Amino acid sequence: MPDLAPEITIALDGNRALFGPPPGELLDPVPVRDLRRAIVAGVPGLLGDLDDDTRNVLLSLARIVATLETGEIVPKDAAADLVAHRLPAGPSRDVLLLARDMYLEGLNDEDGGEGWAAMKPAAFEAATELVSEIAGYDVG
Numbered sequence: 001m002p003d004l005a006p007e008i009t010i011a012l013d014g015n016r017a018l019f020g021p022p023p024g025e026l027l028d029p030v031p032v033r034d035l036r037r038a039i040v041a042g043v044p045g046l047l048g049d050l051d052d053d054t055r056n057v058l059l060s061l062a063r064i065v066a067t068l069e070t071g072e073i074v075p076k077d078a079a080a081d082l083v084a085h086r087l088p089a090g091p092s093r094d095v096l097l098l099a100r101d102m103y104l105e106g107l108n109d110e111d112g113g114e115g116w117a118a119m120k121p122a123a124f125e126a127a128t129e130l131v132s133e134i135a136g137y138d139v140g
Contacts, residue, residue, distance in 0.1 A: 091122035
């Protein structure tokens with residue numbers, strides 16, 4: 001369950017419960033090494049969704065890079081802002097920033113229209129570059 005380590009980390013960061021004690025009283029922190037391995041383990045599954053859920057996959061890949069860099073799980077828009085400069089200026093950077101803007105506006109792939117559809121090749125290029133960045137980290 002690759003999503004378990006990040007979900008526990010997010011729950012501990014918020015440390016709020018709908019009922020009962022806060023998560024910090026019940027759960028131990030996820031070791032950084034385990035969090036890093038878990039988020040990287042989810043990359044193949046994300047790539048399998050790239051064609052159908054492009055916006056979310058690009059932002060999730062950016063979030064993985066940001067988490068590997070900072071050790072913190074940041075919102076997807078903040079992750080895109082943090083890692084966009086790593087992509088070459090041009091279409092691949094532009095498509096990541098467009099994905100961020102769509103996310104902030106509550107738009108998904110279907111809402112992006114023809115302009116978003118035309119950016120699919122750049123999205124695939126951006127995903128390849130982000131995966132290459134992820135592969136450069138030692139996740140132990």
